[in-house]
Amino acid sequence: MYLIERYIMDETRRLVMIIVGFLIFIFASYSAQRYLTDAANGIIALQAVVDIVFYKVLIALEMLLPVGLYVSVAIALGQLYNDSEITAIFATGSSPLRLHKSVLILAIPLGMLVTVLSMYGRPWAYAQIYQLKQQSQSELDVGHLRPKKFNINDNGRMILAEHIDPASNRLSDALIYTPSANKTSVYRVRSLEVIDSSPTTPSVMLHSGTAYQLDHKGTEDTEQIYNNLALHLKPLKQSIDAKSKSASTAELSRSTDPADIAELQWRESRGINAVLMALLATSLSRTKPRQGRFATLLPLAVLFTVIFYGGNICRTLVANSTLPVIPGIWLVSLLMSIGVLILIAREYSLMQKLFR
Structure with a gap:
């Protein structure tokens, strides 16, 4: 060179x-x-x-x-x-x-x-x-959720809990907010237990609380009081x-x-x-x-x-x-x-x- x-x-x-x-x-x-x-x-x-x-x-x-x-x-x-x-x-x-x-x-x-x-x-x-x-x-990893904070994922789902126990996978005094195209669901619960933490079928068991379904058109809002409610959450979708x-x-x-x-x-x-x-x-x-x-x-x-x-x-x-x-x-x-x-x-x- x-x-x-x-x-x-x-x-x-x-x-x-x-x-x-x-x-x-x-x-x-x-x-x-x-x-x-x-x-x-x-x-x-x-x-x-x-x-x-x-x-x-x-x-x-x-x-x-x-x-x-x-x-x-x-x-x-x-x-x-x-x-x-x-x-x-x-x-x-x-x-x-x-x-x-x-x-x-x-x-x-x-x-x-x-x-x-x-x-x-x-x-x-x-x-x-x-x-x-x-x-x-999407796996509902309780270990990374923070108490008294708005825990939000890319789907727009928000979980707010007063107390979180990673050892038992339980959340106390929790609020779950799940938006969709036609309606918004809000769940107020005294106790929440993670049943399935898989990415494809995440689900939780809600103990004693109230569920609200808010219609975006404002005509079919509903309220439901429950003791035990199995809730299947929307998995995280890749864009x-x-x-x-x-x-x-x-x-x-x-x-x-x-x-x-x-x-x-x-x-x-x-x-x-x-x-x-x-x-x-x-x-x-x-x-x-x-x-x-x-x-x-x-x-x-x-x-x-x-x-x-x-x-x-x-x-x-x-x-x-x-x-x-x-x-x-x-x-x-x-x-x-x-x-x-x-x-x-x-x-x-x-x-x-x-x-x-």
Whole structure:
């Protein structure tokens, strides 16, 4: 490997490690704070927080790694331009292609890693997260419920209890709120015993209380006083979006559902987009001498925002059948490729004028 390529790679690789490490720390801290709050409110089990944060970081790597490379290339090359080192390299007869070659040597392996994470790590991590949430929210795990707090799951079911005894699976002075499309059920009970804690058929036995059925149209409200009432609760259902994210790549490739196709295209395009983003940063990091190595960060930040939201918008449009499957999410990659070619051609044109 030539000295110039190795020099640029070393500068960029060091920054990638620092920036990605910092981003992982920030993201993990934010996720931990969020899920610790859910655990304190009884939404998920406290023991599941560490595992969920790990899986969330694994999922986020498909975005954090390309962002780290994108920013590192911009800063490293910006510094070299600011110190006139790039000018000296070009003065020796080197072309801009050597800059892109140096970045590609780093970007291609990283893009391959991002592809593997997106195709296989992403669905596995999502499946583990949904399994942990289901175990915490639909199995009526008395161990993670909190007394004198509103314990809510993703179905909207709320349990409030004055006293909770994990040893006997009993709740005292409890209130159960279960909403549905047509009516809302409210159960006021002196004592509640968990009978079945399975995810598919959660059920409890209510001892001495009152049940209210509230019709949303306001015409058929009912009240029932009971001594012993077996209540079968609604199991936690996985949303369509959750099913697509946790489905394996092989399952998505066989599906004709637009949401599954959008998810598959999203996974397939992550690695290629990471390489294209690095090439865009290479071309857009050009600065004038003494302009400052951070002079291009604002336009690069704007460009990243456009790419990020453009990809999300295209994924939503494909999932809604508003945007055709072809080009689908690949529209963003296509536009990025055209931008890279235009910028490279512009750099060669500038070089010819400079050394004519």
